[in-house]
C-alpha cells in the first residue's frame with residue numbers, strides 16, 4: 073500500500089507544501105506593503121519559528137523519513153502552532169490538530185481569507201464569479217450553490233445518476249481488463265453532464281465538453297498558481313477551452329430562457345436551471361455569463377476530486393491487502409438488494425443505507441485527501457490558543473496552513489493511522505472522525521468554506537460503486553499505485569488496471 077508518510081504519498085505532501093510555499097512567496101511579495109504594518113503583535117508572542125539550519129534540517133529529515141514523521145517531530149518540539157520562516161521571503165504558519173484548526177476554519181473573513189491565493193481560478197472560470205468578485209457577491213453565489221446542491225435536490229438527481237451508470241457499464245463485455253482511472257473519469261463526467269450541465273449538453277455535446285474540461289484542467293499547472301496569465305501553450309489551450317465552454321453553455325442558457333418559464337420538473341432536473349433561476353438579494357437575476365462561469369467552476373470543483381476519490385476507493389477495495397473490506401461492501405449490496413425485494417433497487421431510498429460503502433469512501437478521503445493542506449492569508453493579527461495551552465498572535469501577512477493530511481494521521485485520534493480501516497474507524501464506539509471534535513476529519517474542509525458538493529460527491533460515487541459491486545467480480549491487476557506528484561489533486565500514478573467478470577446473480 074502507498075504509505076502517505078513515505079514514497080509517493082510523502083512526496084505528494086512535500087509537493088503540496090512546495091506549492092503553498094511558492095504561493096506564499098508570491099503573495100508575500102504582492103502584499104509586502106500591507107505586511108509591513110503587521111509588526112505589532114500585542115502582548116502575546118508570535119508562534120515559535122523554524123528557521124535557518126533547523127528549517128533545513130527539518131526539510132532533510134522530511135526527505136529521509138517522510139514528511140509526516142518530520143512534522144510529528146516538529147509538532148512534538150514546537151507545539152501545534154509554529155512558523156516556518158524564510159526571512160524576508162515568507163512566513164508560513166502551520167496549525168496542526170483539531171484544536172488549532174478551529175481558528176483556520178472559523179475565523180471571520182476579516183481575519184483570515186483566501187487573499188489572492190485563489191486568483192489563478194479567474195482565467196479558469198472567467199470574470200464575474202468566485203475570486204473575481206467582492207466578498208458580498210461571492211457569498212451570494214455560494215448561496216446559489218448551497219441551494220442547488222441541497223440534499224433534497226441531490227436526491228432528486230439519483231435516478232438520472234443510476235441511468236447514466238447503467239448505460240455506461242452496459243458497454244462492458246462479459247469479461248475484460250480496464251483502466252479504472254479512465255472508467256471512473258468517464259462515468260463521472262457523464263453524471264456531471266446530466267445532473268449539473270443539463271440534458272442538452274449530455275445529449276449533443278458531451279464528447280466536446282469532456283475534451284474541453286480536460287484542456288481546462290491541464291491548464292492548471294504549478295506555474296499557474298503564481299503566473300496564471302503567462303502565455304504558455306497550456307494556458308492558451310485553457311483560455312480557448314474556457315471561451316468555447318462559455319459559448320456552448322450560453323447557447324443552452326439562451327435557448328432555455330427563450331423557451332419560457334421553466335417547469336419545476338426541469339428545475340429539479342439539473343443545476344443549470346437552478347442557477348438560471350437564482351436571484352441576488354436585491355432581486356437581480358443571474359446573467360448568462362455568471363451562470364456559465366458558475367457552472368464551469370462547480371463542475372471543475374467536483375470533477376477531479378470525485379474521480380480521484382472514486383478511483384482510490386476502488387484501489388483500496390480491490391487490492392489484495394485486506395479482502396474483508398471488499399467482502400463487506402459486496403455483502404452490503406447483496407443484503408440491500410434482498411431487503412428491497414429484488415431485481416431493481418430504488419436507489420433514491422437505499423443510497424442512505426449504504427453505510428459500509430460510505431465509510432469506505434470516507435476512509436479513502438482520509439488517506440488521500442484531495443487537498444493535503446489548505447492555505448489562507450492572515451488579514452488581521454490573529455490570536456490563537458494551542459492544545460498545549462500556549463497563547464500566540466499570528467501576525468497579519470502570514471500565510472496559515474491547515475495540515476489536513478497530518479491531522480488525518482494523528483495517533484491520539486486515529487488508531488493505526490496508516491491502515492485502511494473503514495468499518496472499524498468510523499463505526500459505533502470509535503467514531504474517530506469526531507473523536508477530538510469537529511475538526512478531526514477535514515477531507516471536505518470545514519467551517520466557512522466547507523465543500524458544498526459533499527452530498528453530491530458521496531451520492532454519485534456510491535451509485536457508481538454500488539452498480540459495479542453488484543454486477544461484476546473485480547480484481548486489481550496492477551500493483552498498488554504510488555501517488556502522482558505533478559498534479560494539483562493527489563491522483564494515483566500510472567494506469568490502474570482492473571479485471572472484471574459479470575456476476576450472474578447481478579442486477580442491472
Ligand code: HEM
Pocket residue numbers: 214217221370371373374375377378381437441442443446447514515516517520521522523524525526528529
Ligand atoms: C470526493 C470529492 C470531493 C472532495 C474530496 C472535495 C473537497 C473539497 C475541499 C477540501 C474544499 C475546500 C477548499 C478550500 O477550503 O480551499 C472544497 C470546496 C468546494 N467544493 Fe468540493 N470536494 C469534492 C467534490 C465536490 C463536488 C462533487 C462538488 C460540486 C458538485 C464540489 C463543490 C465544491 C465547492 C463549490 C467548493 C467551494 C466552497 C467555498 O469556497 O465556499 N465539491 N471541496
